[in-house]
Amino acid sequence: MAIVIRGSRVLLPESDGLQPATIIVDPNSGKIIQVHRQLLPDNSLPAHLRLIDAGENVILPGLVDAHVHLNEPGRTNWEGFYSGTKAAASGGVTTVVDMPLNSIPPTVSVADLIVKRASAQGQCFTDVGFWGGVIPGNQGHLKPLVDAGVKGFKCFLIESGVEEFPCVNESDLDGAMSALEGQPTTLLFHAELDYHSHSEPPASDPSSYSTFLHSRPDAFETDAISLITRLQAKYPDLPCHIVHLSSSKALPLIRSAKAAGLKLSVETCFHYLCLSAEAIPHGQTVSKCCPPIREASNRELLWDALKDGTIDFVVSDHSPCVKELKKIEEGDIMSAWGGISTLGLGLSLLWTEGSKRGVSLSQIIDWTSVKTARHAGLCDQKGKLQTGYDADFIIWNPDAEFTVTKDSLNFKNKISPYVGFQLRGRVEKTFLRGNLIYDSINGFEGVKLLGNLL
Template identity: 45%
Template structure:
């Protein structure tokens, strides 16, 4: 053996590992928290520790969830850094990027970012980065936040649901896009049109069909069209968050063909839950944009498999149990958000295998895809030079979702009672197993991760 082989801190041997170009039987050598060597299984890499995966286990790159509402500081009773990052680790997610709203203050200037960072210290069980926010009047704050290391900027094109994070109109969006084009920063957009929502029937009562009518596909389609055109005019990079309406897919394909720099994500709940199956009063299913019909979900799956949709992320948007209005089941009053940070991989794998889609593709959508969208260079893949962020996954093992057993702060999820396929047995952050007691997560900044 060479001295280089002997210098590994950890060697992992796996009969199956999800690599960038497909599954392979490999040995992974980790040194100083990074993947130093990849060799065929049987090469005999040596290190201070050697771990051999069981025959039913698959080695995955740590997943990347670039759409998480951690809510701390300010609404820490909804979620928090300790609970959210434990949940992430338990689900095989080793990197999360926190959204700029639902915390108080929202991340719309450098002092607010500093408050977020301070609140996360000593509580990060996985690596954490931050999005900045773009709200009315915040254009002068974009460049300082960009320099401070946020991964991009989020805006809403309709009321966000919290008063302290205002919405942009189309002209304000264009103003900020021009500044972001200058910075080569990206805008990530909650794309629903305020006017279309105002003209739709108001959400009320226990019927899911009534709630669905209050957030029509046309609201998404119109807003996405605005984003595309303003991105075309300014040359800025834009990203469509939590795509729900499959009707918008042809516009996105056409825009890319024209050279518009646009990426798109969707979420497990839009792919695996259907409007037809939401029971009356089941407000755990409420989110915005809404869960739509099964035929719509089929078209989203097609867009994933053909590459139109770039990533699958959770949009983990939790709240306290009382805010979900479970007692009345009133969709008009309940907080909109699905809590699923810990469950994303088994949710997706359970649905994908039923559609004949292999694990390699699912993992790519949830690791390399979000890493690429966010610009994370050392995350989302098992590759030499990448951080040794890894998950050990048993794809054949099943479990029943018990909300009380999750690490989420509030025991409520739309997936309660469902049988899911696939269990994350171990998560490693830079080669060290996450023990859920010792927070070792790093602060991530744009350009340094």
């Protein structure tokens, strides 16, 4: 039976607003084969069909979250492919791209990629792609990883927090960038660089967020981005990308690099757009991440840069851990694991905060689906409701309001700074290649694990 998707408010490509549409899907391939910019009457539809009618709800493309730590194998008690993709599906994410750490082994060779793919096989609600990693001494593994299908490579300019994924120096980068230039890939940077000692004063309170913020100043990011853009001038054919930008002080450097024609892209995260340092309570370790959440004035400059295109898109950087590592009872922010769990909440967070700033659904989908798909090399199949693309879509109620509770979270360790938040906009259903993978009423009852490894 053909699959027919129909709604009075559908977000189609090259359209700033919502419009009526009827979308026909091939049930065998899960690909969109026809898009009609109108509501086709029942007598115009195929004789044998499965009709998905959104009514007054909105139909949006499935989100592509290009920065997720699923941690399996090795740290599956932190997160795993099953729980992580389940959480993603509940928030309208139909594709995630997994970071090369914090799994054991990290994805720094083809052999490691094979282990990770085997761990993911048959466990995924969503489609999953993989980033590779650059660490000291693995230059010889990079081109084979490109050939094996990784979407690009991530490196750290500061210690990553796990010993099996060490940071790189300028000499390491020189070798890696030489090996990757001319390849169909992108080099991603955790852009913090500690040229100087910025440790907290001896008398500082480790449970005070200001102590942590002082320990990771804006200079960490601006110094790192200065190094990256200088190296780009030497390797101009290698696209480079800044992950999780938090400091607005780096925006002039980014604007200058883009104006000079460097192949540089930049992401920020939900938490940098929705949280502020001033509002983080004393001892609230669940808000710790690296780079840190900065002041409210900084947050507004990030929103402005996102709207004017300086920042290209938004991701979750879902970086979970077990409760013990978050030091919640101790309230010790300085020693707590740095990472925020967000999978399942991103679209609602952006809609809630973006609406206050005049942001449209079209802009949000551009930042969380269209451009993230392009970044991950998936723009010929993901991110749009368009003929030839996978029928990945969301039925979305933009007016529904709800409170985030611990029980409503679907990732493994239910720790998040968003618990208690009042959000607007709810995913009612999520579909992958025309198949239901999440229903807000029935949850995951009867859902099959249909996620592909990309």
